[in-house]
Amino acid sequence: MRINCPCCGERGIDEFSYYGDATVTRPDLTSPTAMAEFVAYAFERANIPGPHRELWYHAAGCHLWLVVTRNIATHEILSVESARDVALARNANAKGSA
Amino acid sequence: MAKSTLAAQSAFTDLKTSKHAALTIEVLDDLTMASIASSKGRAEEVKAAIRAAYGVELPTTPERVTGKGIAFIWHGPDQWMAIADRGAGMRDIEVELKPVLAGIAAVVDQSDGRAVVRLSGPRVRDVLAKGVGIDLDPRAFKSNGVAITHASHIGIVLWQVNDAPAYEIAMFRSFADSFATWLTHSAAEFIGH
Incomplete structure (x- = not known):
């Protein structure tokens, strides 16, 4: 499997580390239901075959964190984005809807 | 870097500069190096300061630019x-760059933190192909x-100096001997042990 790093270009999987589900966000620690929310955040995964958004880190390259959309049934990579850009866009949307 | 009366030692214990028909190995011990990390949101100011001081445009893609006897290598x-x-x-690059980039970037001396070797010659790509992906x-x-990237599992920064072709490879100093072991094995079929 190869990942097309936005900085470095296409590189072998040996340069990257997998860091899990990119669709979850850390719950509010002060929420009255924080325990249940953290259990869901840390452990509960639907694991549905098909496209999935996941975090990868270019550990042996430019050290960029990436959000990779990958079909977990076929390993086909559908998109690679900078995790920073994804987080900034998510924060901007959250502010816009607040 | 503070001036010292201690004699500088090569990062490579056994690897020496050597010339062969197929491959030339040059151990570059006399370098001054510094890392530049832009402060958040200050990259344009960093680029402008380097442009004013050295007349070069800092690359935003994996490239190297040179000016006034200094090379700037993209590093992320x-x-x-x-x-x-x-x-x-x-010459001391850290001392030279700190005032140029004061307040807009972190400048840290790497002269003794990295080892650098230059490889050139007609078989250099064949030698590197056995460890560089x-x-x-x-x-x-x-x-x-x-x-x-990495060479035989050792993290490296590699750049091409010219079309000879010649490449320079930088690694953390403590990996220098491991790298040299891999390099001499990889090159053995072309230059002998």
Whole structure:
């Protein structure tokens, strides 16, 4: 499997580390239901075959964190984005809807 | 870097500069190096300061630029490595760059933290191919191209100096001997042990 790093270009999987589900966000620690929310955040995964958004880190390259959309049934990579850009866009949307 | 009366030692215990028909190995011990990391949101100011002081445009893609006897090597998003020959004048890049980039970037001396070797000659790509996963064919990788990758599991920064072709490879100093072991094995079929 190869990942097309936005900085470095296409590189072998040996340069990257997998860091899990990119669709979850850390719950509010002060929420009255924080325990249940953290259990869901840390452990509960639907694991549905098909496209999935996941975090990868270019550990042996430019050290960029990436959000990779990958079909977990076929390993086909559908998109690679900078995790920073994804987080900034998510924060901007959250502010816009607040 | 503070001036010292201690004699500088090569990072490589056994690897020496040597010339062969197939491959030339040059151990570059007399370098002054500093990492540049832009402060958040200050990259444009960093680029402007380097442009004013050295007349070069810091690359935002994996490339190397040179000016005034100094090379700037892309080292990740908004990060660069500055490298120059120390020379008889004991040039010190960290001391030189700190005032240029004061308040807009972190400048840290790497002169004794990295080991650098230059490899050139007609079989250099064959030697590197046995440990470096990226495509160094001239159609894919050109002079002044930079890659942060690994060679035989050792993290390296590699850049192409010219079309000879010659490449320079930087690694953390403590990995120098491991790298040299891999290099001499990989090169053995071309230059002998």
